[in-house]
Amino acid sequence: MPQTTFSVNGRQYVHQGTPVVVICIDGSEPAYHELAIAAGRMPWLKEIIASKGMSWEAHCAIPTLTNPNNMSIATGRPPAIHGICGNYILDPATGEEVLMNDPKFLRVPTVFAAAAAAGLSVAVVTAKDKLRRLLATGITQSGLDPAGSGELVEPANKGICLSAEKADTATLEENGIEDVLELVGMELPGVYSAELSEFVLAAGVKLLQQQAPDLMYLTLTDYIQHKNAPGTEVANDFYAMIDNYASQLDALGAVVVITADHGMSPKHHEDGTPRVIYLEEEVNKVLGVSGETPDGGSRVILPITDPYTVHHGALGSFANVYLPQGADREAVLQALRGRDGISYADTSDNAAVLFEMPLDRMGDITVLSDKDTALGRYAAWHDLGNLEVPLRSHGGLGELAIPFFVNRVLGAPGDTASHGSNGEQAVLHNYDAYWVATSHVAANVGASV
Structure with a gap:
């Protein structure tokens, strides 16, 4: 299969010609999958770990929040580089408290924009619409030039970017796709539901079957994790659902990475009141x-x-x-x-x-x-x-540890770890996902379970 090499934000990516899918499980501390596997609810992931050993405890970016970490995964770099440091900030330009979901706050192009500029097809499906505008830069809307000029440019190769939350209103012009409910075969899910995440994964499978995008990003919501501790019946049901869709993506031949944007911790007294x-x-x-x-x-x-x-x-x-x-x-x-x-x-x-x-x-x-x-x-x-x-909430060091799985045999964890600003080898991060799934699978294309 032909290789495609592109660079963005100081890192080189070598796409091997096989579809790459990164799944970001929102709020997924390692205990969730560990207890679900122990309960027999994630047979595919258990087999991936047993046969390939490609399972690491990784770190996310600080703060351990949704927007900073999704954009770290999307850019391959921490918030110091891409600028998205929260869901909400005091805008230094205006002195106003604002939601940080406007693309104007993003300081670098995304991996998706660079891949599209290199001729690869890209599809992004997010659970909540709050992330879509940031993730869509350089895919379905103008974004910073992947070549590094600092200028805003139109997408070189328009892709797909939609949210499950507003899938019913997706259009070709805004999202690069229409008739999403018909494609997925599900009704529009409620924003506070497990079905919102399931819709994302179901859409990913359909897109891979029908359009086979070269790069795909599927990012979920942490509604279940905010309400249910690891090992509970509801949590195990949710992770069994993830396992089912991940196995379908694997069966379709994709390189699949599963990671998270942050962990989750109980923050309440014994009587249930918040601490x-x-x-x-x-x-x-x-x-x-x-x-x-x-x-x-x-x-x-x-x-x-x-x-x-x-x-x-x-x-x-x-x-x-x-x-x-x-x-x-x-x-x-x-x-x-x-x-x-x-x-x-x-x-x-x-x-x-x-x-x-x-x-x-x-x-x-x-x-x-x-x-x-x-x-x-x-x-x-x-x-x-x-x-x-x-x-149950997150944001600090207590929610730093996250899972990182790949359905391919790669090098040892040290071979794929990112490096800190001091040049020393650092722990693997969630924002290494596309770098690992592209540049580290050359000898292993087609080696899924």
Whole structure:
């Protein structure tokens, strides 16, 4: 089969002529698949691991949130490079708090855009529409030039990019495809449902059968993981469904990578109430100001914030703190570092280097809570009435570990690990997915189980 080589964001990809499919399971800590396999619910994945050994515990990008990690997978690089550092930010250009789903925030082209420019066909199916506009850049809408000019260009080879959430309104002009419900053979799923993720996978199988795109990305929703712990019946049913569709993609001859955008942790007391540190209140106490939204106080930005409040009520494990001019930053840091439930508090200058994030979008102080605790702004800011079950959430170091599976025999994990900014070998990351699935399968095309 003919090879196609393309480069983007300082990394070279060698597509071997076999379709490549990356599945991103939203919110998938390793215990989910481990317990599902133990329960006999993921026979395909169990066989892949047993016969090929291509299973690693990898890391995601910080913050361990949906938008930053999906765009890390899409660009092959961490947020310091692509610029998407949350679902929600304080826009430094305007001073307004905004959702970070506008393509204007993306600072580099995607792997998909570069592949399309090299003549490969691309298809992206996301569960939620909030990700579609970012992922569509360079595929179905204009995006940064993959050649690195910094200019916006129209797609060189228009592909497909749609969301399951709005599959019923997909058009050729906007999404590169129409009549999606008829193609998939499913009704439009609800946004708060397991069926939203199943629709993504079913669409992937149909697209591979009928159009055989060279590169495909299927990214799910973490609705199930926010509501159900690993090993529960509902969680095992969900992972059995994933296993079924992954086996179909494998049977169709694709190189299949399964990874996740972040893990998930319980963040509640024994009585089921959320375990929360209201960070804005804590910081303002140190600053000597009072009230819920006092003049001269701090402003805390929670990057997990998005429109889907049933999931987490905007309570996550990562926060950016903006201090008023003249505030004693060191006093605030000392108070936070001694606070139970906080795992990390430092200047954003240091955090940007450590976590490979864009400093200009991070505020003055960066705070991460531990695996058992969530961060909020102040109590009245959060509408927790929609939380249907005890809080399970993400964003910090407690949700860093994720799975990484490939249905091909590759080199040892060290051979496929990415490298940190200091040049030393680092752990495998979810954003290595397309690099591993293309440049590391040359001798193994067609070697699926």
